Each structure stands twice: as structure tokens, then as C-alpha cells.
Amino acid sequence: MSTPKALRQSAALRYGSAGFLIFWCLIAAFPIFWILVMSFKSPVDAFASNPLDVVFGPVTLAEGDGLSIMDVILGLGVLWLSFRFAFRHLPEMVAKFTKPGSVILGWVIAVLGFALAFIVVFFSILPWLLQGVNAITGPLGDPFIGLTVQHYVSVWVENEFYRNFINSLVVTGGVVTVSLTVGTLAGYGLARSGSNLAFWLLILALIFRALPHSVLVAGYLPVFINSAEFLRPIFGDAAPTLYGKPYAVIAVLVAINQPFTIWMLRSFFQNIPMELDEAARVDGCSHFQAFRRVIMPVMWPGVITTGLFSFLLGYNDFLVTSLLLDAQNQTMVPAIAGYFNRETTTTDQVEAIAAAVSITAPLFLLVMVFQRQIVSGLTAGAVKG
Amino acid sequence: MKFKTFAAFVGPSLVMMLVFIAFPLVSVFMQSFYVTQPVFEQVEIESCTPGFPNPTCVTEVKSQPVIGDDGKMISETRFSGLESYRNVLELDRVKAAIGNGSWSELMNIDFWKALRFTLTFTLLTLPLVLVVGLGIALAVNNAVKSLRGPVIFISLLPFIITPVIGGLSIRWLFIGDGILTAAMEWWTGTNISMFAQAWTIEAMMMFYRVWHVAPFAFVIFYAGLQTVNQDTLESAIIDGANRWERLRFVIVPHLMPLIVFIALIHLMDCYRVFEEIVAFSSQSHVISLQWLTYDFLTPDDAGNRAISRASATAMLTMVGIVILLIYPLKRTWRDHKGSH
Structure with missing residues (x-):
């Protein structure tokens, strides 16, 4: 069904509204995204006045904590796959394996099992795998972006x-x-x-x-x-x-x-x-x-x-x-x-x-x-x- | 439904509300007329300094707190009437300030400072929230269907985030030479310090509040836009109304009940502005009414809490809420009468 001519919008209005929407999404997400980025950097980088320094973290990198291109690609890949699995296949599996009366219990077990599997894969298998991959791939395996988890460790473990x-x-x-x-x-x-x-x-x-x-x-x-x-x-x-x-x-x-x-x-x-x-x-x-x-x-x-x-x-x-x-x-x-x-x-x-x-x-x-x-x-x- | 079953269903909830909301209110009201202080006694102490031929002795009367058998200070509670209110309102200083015609002198008194900020904050953010919320709702309604889900997802983030942390995330963008301060300095070529004066802090707080509440207004307006009568819109077009006139005369009147609803919720929530003060650590520049009560309730260096003054500020804050709610409550009552 095509829109009637009278209701059709001028280009200025359409771009204006789309622009406003993009602007709003940026404002809505930016502060949250930014604290996420900052939390992985060493203090000098986190409070640097140049945004690029905050994102790439040269000081953090110099301290020896960094990610290579392969790290980023594989890490994002695993994240994407696990999200896909969680939202597509997990509900189906829960529906298949639980009796109608115990859906809540089924979900609890499914979520716990998924979380455990994710932790094992992401925090122990993946780093082990990446060590090997980084050694083989040469320049792609060199760290290029500074990233450290030491603040999380000190918050959760030490404090x-x-x-x-x-x-x-x-x-x-x-x-x-x-x-x-x-x-x-x-x-x-x-x-x-x-x-x-x-x-x-x-x-x-x-x-x-x-x-x-x-x-x-x-x-x-x-x-x-x-x-x-x-x-x-x-x-x-x-x-x-x-x-x-x-x-x-x-x-x-x-x-x-x-x-x-x-x-x-x-x-x-x-x-x-x-x-x-x-x-x-x-x-x-x-x-x-x-x-x-x-x-x-x-x-x-x-x-x-x-x-x-x-x-x-x-x-x-x-x-x-x-x-x-x-x-x-x-x-x-x-x-x-x-x-x-x-x-x-x-x-x-x-x-x-x-x-x-x-x-x-x-x-x-x-x-x-x-x-x-x-x-x-x-x-x-x-x-x- | 019989009264007995009704009472059985509503009873537990009503009891909770009476015990934990109505009773504290009464107790706050009572507390505000009493003061609890440590008991002091007058003691004659003779202190001597060695001298020749006789030591020089001085006897002086000192007041010191009475220590009870358990080793703690004994305190007594006495009726003080309106004293706590006088201490909070400081009417003498207000009179002096008004007599001098000095606004800044008036703003040095905590209560009036807090009241000024609470009111300006509430009244300035209200129109901003409504306009931004409606703007986003119209833009989303205008966007392609497949984009709407992600946009709603992103919009919900500022709404759902813990208020203190939302405030902090804005503060960390500006603090010291944070990237946004640095960007503004680069833009204007001057040295900017966002946390050195009251008005910039207030501006950041208002920005935070609009950022936090606009998604709520947006979601409600967006739901309201789905039920706009298409026939009315079409007849408006046939009558030659342009886009602006359609918005002004068809859509906004349709959304009016929602606008009133959001305004009411926003007034209630904004009047108790508090988390911003904590997140921006702004107590030396800007304070709000609820923060004032909180401050009296937190133990000071000696470990005492100024309960009676906190109660007095709390009661004064209540007066504001009552004034705020009179009009909407009257309206609801009229509607209720009308529907029966």
C-alpha cells in the first residue's frame, strides 16, 4: 500500500526526523558506552582529554595489557554467537525438555547452565585458543588496543x-x-x-x-x-x-x-x-x-x-x-x-x-x-x- | 464483592502501608516538636597550679554531659514546640535579607537555597521532558518499522539505569578535563571548569534528569500515538491543515490526558530530587529539600543525628507535596463523581 500523496513527507522533514532520532540514540547510549570503555583502561587513559586516547589506551597498551585484532574479532564472534544462541535456541530447548508444569524451573536451569558454559568458553577456552592464534598470525596477532581487567579484579576480589x-x-x-x-x-x-x-x-x-x-x-x-x-x-x-x-x-x-x-x-x-x-x-x-x-x-x-x-x-x-x-x-x-x-x-x-x-x-x-x-x-x- | 472478602484481599497491603508509611508520618510529625539532647550538669571544678608558697587555685563552674551507669551520655527528650521549625526556616535572617534586598544573603540559608533549587529544577525540566519525549515519539513513529525495536531498546537504557550511576556517568564525562569539557574548551578557546560554580552543575543535573526521564515520556507518547484517530487526521488534511496544525489541533489534544499524567508523575519525582546531589557531589553549591533531610539524618562527626531538625524539614517538604497535589486530586475526584 502506498502512502497517499497528501500524507507523503518532504525530504527535509524525513531527514530532519531521522537525524533527530540518530542524535537522540547517540545521547542516550553514549554516557553508558563511555563508562564501559573507561572501566577497562588504566587511570591515565581513562581520564585523558583526547577521546581517541581513551578508546585506544596507549598507556594501558604500554603497560602490557592489550588486545590484538584477532582477539577482538574472535571475542566479538563468540559474544555474537552466544547472544544468538541465548535468544533463538535456548527458548526452544527449554520448551522441548521441560514439562508444562515446571517451565520456571526449566528456565532457571537453562540460564544457569548457559551462564556457566559462557564463563568457561569466554574466560578459559578462548584465551587459551587466542594465545596460539596470536602467535601464528603475525601482525594481526600484535596487541593494538589497550585493555585491562585489573580494576574489575580489584573491585570484586580485593574490595x-x-x-x-x-x-x-x-x-x-x-x-x-x-x-x-x-x-x-x-x-x-x-x-x-x-x-x-x-x-x-x-x-x-x-x-x-x-x-x-x-x-x-x-x-x-x-x-x-x-x-x-x-x-x-x-x-x-x-x-x-x-x-x-x-x-x-x-x-x-x-x-x-x-x-x-x-x-x-x-x-x-x-x-x-x-x-x-x-x-x-x-x-x-x-x-x-x-x-x-x-x-x-x-x-x-x-x-x-x-x-x-x-x-x-x-x-x-x-x-x-x-x-x-x-x-x-x-x-x-x-x-x-x-x-x-x-x-x-x-x-x-x-x-x-x-x-x-x-x-x-x-x-x-x-x-x-x-x-x-x-x-x-x-x-x-x-x-x- | 462483599466487604469482608474485599478486606481480606486488600488487608495485607493496607497494613503494610499504614505501618510503614502512615505511622512514620505521624511519628515524624511528633518528633518535629521534640528535641533530644544530652543532659548537661554544672560542676564546680577546682584546678590548682603549683606555686610558691601556696598553689594558686581557681574554682570554675563547667558544664559537662552526664554519664550514665552504662558509660554512655544520658540524653533527655523535651518538648520544644516550633523551635526546630524556627531553626530550619531561620526567619530572622530571612527578614534581614529581605530588608537589605539581598538575594544572595537569602540564598545562604540552607532551607531557602534548597527550596529555590528544587522548584527551579522541577519547573525547568518539566517542559523539556515533555517536548523531548514527544519529539522522540514522533520521530520513532515516522521511522521504518524495523528500526523501532532497536531505538526503543537504546532509549530504555537511560531510563532503567540506577539514578546515582546515571548521574555519575554524566559527571565522568565532564570532570576535570573530561572529554566533553576538553571539547568545549577547544571549541571556545577558554578554560572551563564545570564543577566550580553552581549554574553549570545545575545545568548538568537538568541535562541528566531530562536524559533519564525523557524515555519514559517517549514510551507513553508513542503508545498514545498508535491510537490517534486516522479519520480525524484525514478530515483535517481535507480541511487543508498543514503538518504543524495537525500536530497542534489533532494529535496534542488526543495526547492531553497522557501529558497531564506525565506532568504529574514528573512533578512528584522531581520534587524529591536527591540522587543528582549525591552523584555530582554538589552539596557545597547546590542542595535540594530531600537532600537537606538526608543530611540531617546522617550522623555528624560526633555521631549525632539531628532527628528533630530532619523531621521539621521533612514536614515542610510535605507541605510542598500537598500544594502540588491539590489540583490533580480535585480533578480525579470530579472524574470519579462523574463516572458514577
Whole structure:
């Protein structure tokens, strides 16, 4: 079908719009791409004022860390093949080898197995292979671009960043599970009740959503620090001090996240026709049985989408975790503040960059896998009003 | 649905919100009227210096903190009324500053400095986010179908990145002789230092915020563009409307509810601007209201947290949120009434 003449656009408009789009994509991706590049260079290169120096890293190269053309070609090739495999063949294999009931388990095993295979191939077989290849290919095998992983090693091994990573996992995992469990129930209740009470609850949630988090933390802090005294009448001498405990932070983040979660889940539940509940009720289900056996199986897309946004909230939070967790239980994002506040040497700075890239990498994967869900989640709340 | 089942479904969520949101609010409100301080006592101390023939002795009255049995300072909590609010607002200095007609003097007071920045930041980024978001949405809608997926993927990156890290990634482009500062110096031929004065830091923060939020506006506008009524567009063409007029009179009115939605979310989120201050380490030049509360809550060198002053700033911040939300809430209530 050809466009009607009246709708056809002038060349200036078409190029203008394409140019704007390219410009935007550059701006959107550049800072993230740039910290990725910087994190692999020695400090002198990373903060060089000439961009070419940052990309090719002459100082890093002079220190003996570099990649040859063959390294780059083969490395990119393996990356491309593994991405292709992950997005084309892995889903098919999961569908083939798992029974319908255990799809989630199948995916967990598949992802873990894939990650393990990737690590083995990329970090031990490939370097071994490349040593041989570089020796044979002559000029193609000489290093030409500086690249070092020492900052990642010092962040993850020497500074024990993996502890923060585990803490982040605990907090975000807890936040996602609890807020989805509590949120689906409430979202369903609110979607199926047209009463004034439901309306007022939603408005209350909207007001709660607008509260600055520091206001709430100002309320928790004194209580959490002294909680052993408050809770002694109930728990006796085993009364815990809530300050610094991950589960206390999980509870706080779940509560902060609740307004958003129930709004979003409610709009997903409203898309599921009422007739489905009614049919189940006619067949003799109670409200709760109808919810569990009939509604939830068709709700998974909505739940996954809302779970993604809960994940983002828990993972990205700085304010609550930095104020309510002690150094021992610190998550990744507040921990990075420690790096750039030291500002003693430029090496610290580059280590901070490596830590920042490490935090961003899981998010990048998340967008790759769940792009569609994120987009549908963003629009779900808005288009409904 | 019966009330009982409704309560069973909504109960857990409501309890969480009441315990962890409503209760802290009440407790913050109460705290803001009380002050917790270490108890001091007056002690007479006689100190003697050796002398001849008699040592010279001086008796002076010193105040020192009372140490309890457990070796810690004993502190007491007393009702202080509006004192914390007075300490935060510093109305005397405000009066003096207004009397002198000196804007810079007013901007030396933390609270007013933070309020000024929070408001300008919110109001300046709002139109930028809307315009950039709509621009990208129109451009993507105009692009070839196969390009749309990758463009959406790239656009989502700034939105999904951890705010502190997003801010840092912008900061690292400019810090010292970072490549963008170097490029600007080469371009203008002058020596530029992006972190030496407030306004450049503010500009970078606003750039970061627009970069971070525009994708959100874009995705929502893009979804809205898919539902524009093609018949209305065609009749507009037949009536001789050019492209600009079609955008102005057909597409924008269609997107109006979405514009209101994005504006509301953006106002809420921008009003609690905080991560930028951390990422750009700008506390000596620029601070925001939420950062002020955060600063009172972090322990100072002596390990004390200024809880009551934090509570007072928190309550004052709340007042702003209430003012911000009155209009949209009224509107929602009217719509709700209308739909029944």
C-alpha cells in the first residue's frame, strides 16, 4: 500500500526526523558506552582529554595489557554467537525438555547452565585458543588496543564487592517476592470492587506515592535504632535492633513500593474480563479460589511486568539503603558512593567506574530480555488514566 | 464483592502501608516538636597550679554531659514546640535579607537555597521532558518499522539505569578535563571548569534528569500515538491543515490526558530530587529539600543525628507535596463523581 500523496513527507522533514532520532540514540547510549570503555583502561587513559586516547589506551597498551585484532574479532564472534544462541535456541530447548508444569524451573536451569558454559568458553577456552592464534598470525596477532581487567579484579576480589552484590540480591529478591504477593491480592481486590472505599484507598496510595522517601526514613530511623527497647515487652531479651537488618529494609521498600504496585496490578486485573471470575464462581469456587485457580494463570504477564518495576526500585535505591543499613550489610549502590567520595587517587575513580559498570550490566541484560514487558508496564498505567 | 472478602484481599497491603508509611508520618510529625539532647550538669571544678608558697587555685563552674551507669551520655527528650521549625526556616535572617534586598544573603540559608533549587529544577525540566519525549515519539513513529525495536531498546537504557550511576556517568564525562569539557574548551578557546560554580552543575543535573526521564515520556507518547484517530487526521488534511496544525489541533489534544499524567508523575519525582546531589557531589553549591533531610539524618562527626531538625524539614517538604497535589486530586475526584 502506498502512502497517499497528501500524507507523503518532504525530504527535509524525513531527514530532519531521522537525524533527530540518530542524535537522540547517540545521547542516550553514549554516557553508558563511555563508562564501559573507561572501566577497562588504566587511570591515565581513562581520564585523558583526547577521546581517541581513551578508546585506544596507549598507556594501558604500554603497560602490557592489550588486545590484538584477532582477539577482538574472535571475542566479538563468540559474544555474537552466544547472544544468538541465548535468544533463538535456548527458548526452544527449554520448551522441548521441560514439562508444562515446571517451565520456571526449566528456565532457571537453562540460564544457569548457559551462564556457566559462557564463563568457561569466554574466560578459559578462548584465551587459551587466542594465545596460539596470536602467535601464528603475525601482525594481526600484535596487541593494538589497550585493555585491562585489573580494576574489575580489584573491585570484586580485593574490595570484596561480591558481598555488596549478595546483599543487593537479598534485598531485591525480598522486595520483589513480598511486594508481588501482597500487591496481587490488593490489586485484585481493588480492581473488582467499585466501591467508594476502593477509590479512596487508591487516592491514599497516590498521595503515599508522592511522599519524599527521606520523610519516611526520618520516621523510621529513631524507631529502628531503639527498636530493641520498644520490642522488649513482646519478644523479651531476644528483641532485635532493626537498624542495619536487611529484612527491615525489605519491609520498608515493599511499603514504599506498594502504592505503585497496586495501581499497576489493578490496571492489569481490569483487563481480565469479569466473566471469568463469574464463571468460576458459578462453578462453585470461592473468591479466593477463583483468584488463585482462574485469574492468576492468565495474570502472569502483568505480574512479571510489575515484578520488573519492583526489582528496579529495590535494586536502584540509594536513600533508604544508605541510611538504614550498616556497612556490613550495605548493598551495591550505596557502596559505590564510598568509592567516589574517597577521591584520593585516580585509580579509585576508575575502580568506581568499574563498580558502576558492574551494577549496570544486570540492568542491561534485563532490558534485553524484558524490553516488551517494560514498555507494556510503562503504558499500562498511563493509557488507562 | 462483599466487604469482608474485599478486606481480606486488600488487608495485607493496607497494613503494610499504614505501618510503614502512615505511622512514620505521624511519628515524624511528633518528633518535629521534640528535641533530644544530652543532659548537661554544672560542676564546680577546682584546678590548682603549683606555686610558691601556696598553689594558686581557681574554682570554675563547667558544664559537662552526664554519664550514665552504662558509660554512655544520658540524653533527655523535651518538648520544644516550633523551635526546630524556627531553626530550619531561620526567619530572622530571612527578614534581614529581605530588608537589605539581598538575594544572595537569602540564598545562604540552607532551607531557602534548597527550596529555590528544587522548584527551579522541577519547573525547568518539566517542559523539556515533555517536548523531548514527544519529539522522540514522533520521530520513532515516522521511522521504518524495523528500526523501532532497536531505538526503543537504546532509549530504555537511560531510563532503567540506577539514578546515582546515571548521574555519575554524566559527571565522568565532564570532570576535570573530561572529554566533553576538553571539547568545549577547544571549541571556545577558554578554560572551563564545570564543577566550580553552581549554574553549570545545575545545568548538568537538568541535562541528566531530562536524559533519564525523557524515555519514559517517549514510551507513553508513542503508545498514545498508535491510537490517534486516522479519520480525524484525514478530515483535517481535507480541511487543508498543514503538518504543524495537525500536530497542534489533532494529535496534542488526543495526547492531553497522557501529558497531564506525565506532568504529574514528573512533578512528584522531581520534587524529591536527591540522587543528582549525591552523584555530582554538589552539596557545597547546590542542595535540594530531600537532600537537606538526608543530611540531617546522617550522623555528624560526633555521631549525632539531628532527628528533630530532619523531621521539621521533612514536614515542610510535605507541605510542598500537598500544594502540588491539590489540583490533580480535585480533578480525579470530579472524574470519579462523574463516572458514577
